[in-house]
Amino acid sequence: MTGEHDPLTFAGNPVEYFNGSRLAMHTLPRGELERLQLEAARLRFAALRDRVPVLTTMAEEQGITELRGLDDAAPLLFPHTVYKSYPASLLTDNRFDRLTRWLARLTTVDLSEVDARGLGSIDAWLDLVDERTPLRLAHSSGTTGTMSFLPHTAVQYDRLYEMVRLDVTPDADVDVVWPSFRTGRSGIARHATAMGQQLGGSPDRFHTLHDGHLSADVMHLAGRLRAAAARGELDRVRVPANLAERRAEFEDALDATGRGMGEFVQRLADTLGGRRIASLSTWDVFHGMAEAGSGRGLRGVFAPDSVLLPGGGSKAGALPEDWDRGVMAFAGVDRLAYVYAMVEVIALNMLCQDNAYHVEPWLVLYLLDPDTGRVLPRRGTVTGRAAFLDLSADLFWGGFVSGDRVTATWEPCPCGRTTPRLHHGTVGRFGGAGGDDKITCAATASALTETLEFLNGALV
Amino acid sequence: MPAVVRGRVHEADPVEFPAGFHGPDPVGLLPVLPLRDPVALSDLQSVPFAEVVDLLAELGGQLALSRNDFLQEALSLLPEFSDLTADVLRSTYLQLPGLFAPEAVWALAERAIGAEFLDGWVSSGGAAVRAFGARAVHVIAGNNPIIAAITVVRSAVTRGDAIIKAPANDPVTAPAILRTLVELAPEHPLTRHLSVLYWKGGDTGFERGLYHPAQVEKVVAWGGFGSVQHVTQYLRPGLELIALDPKLSATVIGPEAFASEAALRETARLAAADVGVLNQEGCFNARVIYAATGTDEAGLATALRWGAMLHEEVQRLPAALSTPARRFDPELRENLRGLAAAPDWYRVVGGRGGEGAVVVSLSAEPVDFRDALSGRVANVVPIDDPAEAVRAMNSYTQTVGVYPDSLKRVLRDTAPLYGVQRLVSLGYATHFRPEVPQDGMEPTRRMIKWITDESYDPASTHPFAHLAPDAPAWAGEVR
Structure with missing residues (x-):
């Protein structure tokens, strides 16, 4: 740990603050961690309160001028609906100028010079924001017919994957396998891009299923078709x-x-066979890879110290019980490095050997009563709706209420970590909350199918 | 929760249901539940319709809440399961006797079917027609207790055999009505052809044993998408679905409403009834309200002012008709909070305490969560021309409340093409009339098996006459 006590370094650059020690990040005494989090939260709130208009409105409504304790921030955690609160017609009518004005209420970044008039697609708008600002908007899968846009930053993604590198491959670059489109701006695609850059080093060590771009417009159209x-x-x-x-x-x-x-799996076996790889994807896509591999008789394809990071969970019945065995057999690893991640929060929250996801220290965890939204006590083992204050957010407000029902334990874990933990297997979705608007590549394939079918019908 | 099967009350050996109450094991009732022998309906078929009317009238008399222990007990239990609050439930229970009154029953028989078809063969044009009852399962909705009563009346009028699936959000009303009937007339054929029980919708082990054309001819399925959806897996020739599927309703208000202060207040009061009565739990309740205030600055200001009045009027509704929701949908609460991020497009009046809210759109666009409006939350959408509103309607639009009535005449020839099924004067959306068509069809009529008897005389009509090159286009009797 650096001698300097700087809560903003802790929040924004934990690798530096903790001198590159992942263990140190997760073994602060709880009181100390919460003091640090509170100091960082107060600084973030003070800096953003008057500069992020949506936060200004909510703070005024709630009469909150300062945070005396972590729970004071709970009424200021944004519902997921904030990020899709614009009228749907802005996308269908190509009013990206107005969409930019909507976005400006969510960030301190000055967007007045970002001229989105005349743009004809969501992709073009995302391009423009990427080019002209430090923001890296992450869009949702749009499966419910509306698309959320989360105003993350390039620095956040880079710093996160510097850290993942510490977990996965501190010493040397590694081949990164990304079983999807090479580029894209969905939440998970942003992760993949950063992972390729930070862990793979060069583009030729970033191995993708498809060389193209996952279009936000396709995802959006498919979602609209489904809703319609x-x-x-x-x-x-x-x-x-x-x-x-x-x-x-x-x-x-x-x-x-x-x-x-x-x-793709054949190509991986041919070119990366026996080598150490790192790969991030959703459960269903890893399962799909393993199935495709077993269809070709491929087993133990990679080096045993390869790291597969499955996230996203599964809907009941959507995957076979033992899908993970298939994936391990295909890849040739004896464990999977499960992550608990979501588009809205920049963290992977990895699973420990005692089967719990440890919440990264720059995330303040809240458990909310699902009906009333009130904060549940920070002690013992509690089930509720997971919410977070992501202290790494500096150009927007990182407070967010998820649609996930989780069971968390606040006391230290047998694994030695002191950070609060979410029990593997207890993570589920609240009915309706966020719906199925999750990022999965299953949604990608069906989005493409639906869009194509409709286009074929419409063009005949 | 007891089951009532063909005049017998079953309470023994209860099992626990996931919905949080106990009742007899439905599988155990299967041997006595369906009417396997179709001829066994002959006893009810031979009861004169007037006698059915009399019995229903007597039953209605027994359903006075103050004198009926079964109903009182049901009403005391119901708030635990219903989304309606105790005050509002009480009001709906007070409505029950009226549904069984002779005038109401005759109106249903005459307007929905034609009473003479119920008592015998009616000759017309060389053929005689008679209405026969059918063996039906009624998967009813529980968002309003009167649905249980309406189902009993419809089944009695059509003289069908009814197995009512009590809904999880009202497992008590139908059993209470049937127990009252069992006490009143335990051996009457009508009693012997009415049953009610609870099973968990989708319990395939039980449902496979029930839904078979040899014992059930029709399924009347109300309510949520899930309940209609899972019934469809049992359909096959001989088993017909009458789907009263999930619907939402809307409102169109013409410029006249915004012409004077008095009209503003009056229409806000009327619209409040459509939004708030029965806590917006019904499919007929208003949700999106298209208001022809205009979309210029003055129009938007009017929409905002009227939206605030609407919220006020909803809050003023008497507690017996409308209260804050028992459980305000947390997802909706989040959607309302989320709108704080888009003040250029939406303003929210109220909503902080779960008391209800009015979202005023500042463009002619409803909120994208319009299908999830509940707990007395309405969305006022300003438009320039009332005809615009109709374009947003679809086949899930059951009711459209309209002001003024003259606008109804303008809309009524086009709105149905978009899917609208019912137009009603603003303020009266929650008036349910069992005798008129519902959801674009006539469910009572469809519960009937319409049987024909056609007569020919070889002396005047050759058996091949219909295929003769010079066969007349109309071969029936010309009067």
């Missing part, structure tokens, strides 16, 4: 001409996510 179909209004969806023109590209992409998985 559910409402019996499919005939009222207008397809933007620029999407209709990209049909061939989608066809190719769909092919890659479907049949392409077999060729």
Whole structure:
């Protein structure tokens, strides 16, 4: 630990603060951790309160001028709906200028010079924001017909994967396997990009299922189609001409996510066989890879010290009970490094040997009563709705209420870590909350299929 | 929760259901539950309709809450399961006797079916037609206790055999009504053809034993998407689904409402009834309100002012008709909070204490969570022309409350093409009339098996006459 006591370094650059020690991050005495978190939270709140308009409004409504304790921030944790509160017509009518104005209420970044007039697609807008600002917006899968945009920053993603590097491969670069599109701006795609850069070093060590770009416009159109179909209004969806023109590209992409998985695992076996890799994906995609591998008789493909980071969980019944065995057999590893991650919060929260996800120290964990939203006590083992204050957020407010129901224990873990932990196997979704608006590559494949089917129908 | 099967009350050997109450094991009741012999309906078929009316009238008399122990007990238990509050539930229970009154029953028989078809063969154009009852399972909704009563009346009027699936959010009303009937007329054929029990929807072990064309001919399924959806797996030739599927309702208010202070107040009061009565639990309650205030600055200011009045009027509704929700949907609460991020487009009036809220859109666009509005939360959407509103309707739009009535006449020829099924004067959306069509069809009529008897005389009509090249287009009797 550095001698200097600086809560903002702790919040924004924990690698520096803890001198590169992951163990130190998770073994502070609880009181000390919470004092540090409170100091950082107070500084963040003081800096953002008058500069992030949505936070200003909420703080005024609640009459909160300062944080005396961590629980004081609970009424200021944003519901997930904040990030999709713009009218849906802004996307369908290409009003990206107004969408930029909406975004400006969520961040301190000056967007007045970002001229989004005349843009014709979500992708183009995300491009523009990437180019002109330090923000790296992460979009949701849009499966419910609306798309959330989270105003994260490039620095946050970079710092996170500097840290993941400490966990995975402190000494040398490693091949990074990303079983999806090479580029994209969904929450998980942002992770993949940062992971490729921080762990792989060079682009040729970033191995992807498809060389193309996962289009936010495709995801959005697919979500709208699904929502419209559910409402019996499919005939009222207008397809933007620029999407209709990209049909061939989608066809190719769909092919890659479907049949392409077999060729991909073969290519991995041929080029990376026996080598150490790191890979991040969702449970279902890892399962799909393993299935494709077993179809080709591929087993023990990578070096045994490879690191596979599955996240996202599974809907009941969606995966076989023993899907993890299949993945381990395919990859040739004897454990999986499960993570508890979400688009809204920049952390991976890795699983310890005692089967619990440890909440990273720059995240203040809250457990809320699912009905009333009140904070549950920070002691013992508690079940509730998980919420976080992400102290790494410096250009936007990191307070966020998730749709996840979790069981957490506040007391130290047998593994030695002192950070609060969420029990593996207790993480579920609250009905409705956030719906199925989660980032999964299963959604990617079906989004492509649905979009294509609709385009084919519309173009005939 | 007891089960009542064909005049017998079953309370023994209860099992616990996931919904949080006990009742007899439905599988154990399977041997006595369905009417396997279709001819066994003949006893009810031969009861004159007037006698059905009399019995229902007597039953209605027994359903006075103050004198009926079964109903009192049911009402004391119901708040634990219902989304309605105790005050509002009490009001709905007071409504029950009226549904069994002879005038109401005759109106249903006459307008929905034609009473003469119930008592015998009605000749017309060379054919005679008679209405026969069918063996039906009724998967009813529990968001309003009167649905249980309406189901009993409809089944009695059509002289069908009814197995009612009590809903988890009202497992008590239908059993209480049937127990009252059992005490009143234990051996009457009507009593012997009414049953109610609870099982968990989707319990395939039980449902496979029940839903079979040899013992059930129709399934009347109310309510949520799930309940309608899972019934469909049992459908096959001989088993018909009458789906009263999930619906939402809307409101269209013409510019007249905003022409004077008095009209503003009056329409806010009327709209409040559509939004708030029965706590917005019904599919007929208003949710999105299209208001032709105009979308210019003055129009938006009017929409905001009227939205605030609407919220006030909803809050003023008497507790017997409307109260804050028992449990305000946390997801909706989050959606309302989220709108704080978009003040250029939406303003929220109220909503902090779960008392209800009005979201005023500042463009002609409803909130994207419009289908999840509940707990007395409405969305006022300003528009320039009332016809715009109709374009947002679809086949899930059951009721459209309209002001003024003259606008209803303008909308009623086009709105149905978009899917709208019912237009009603603003303020009266929650008036339910069992005798008129519902959800774009006539459920009572569909509960009937319509049987024909056609007569020919070889002396005047050759058996091949219909295929003769010069066969008349109309071969029936010309009057």
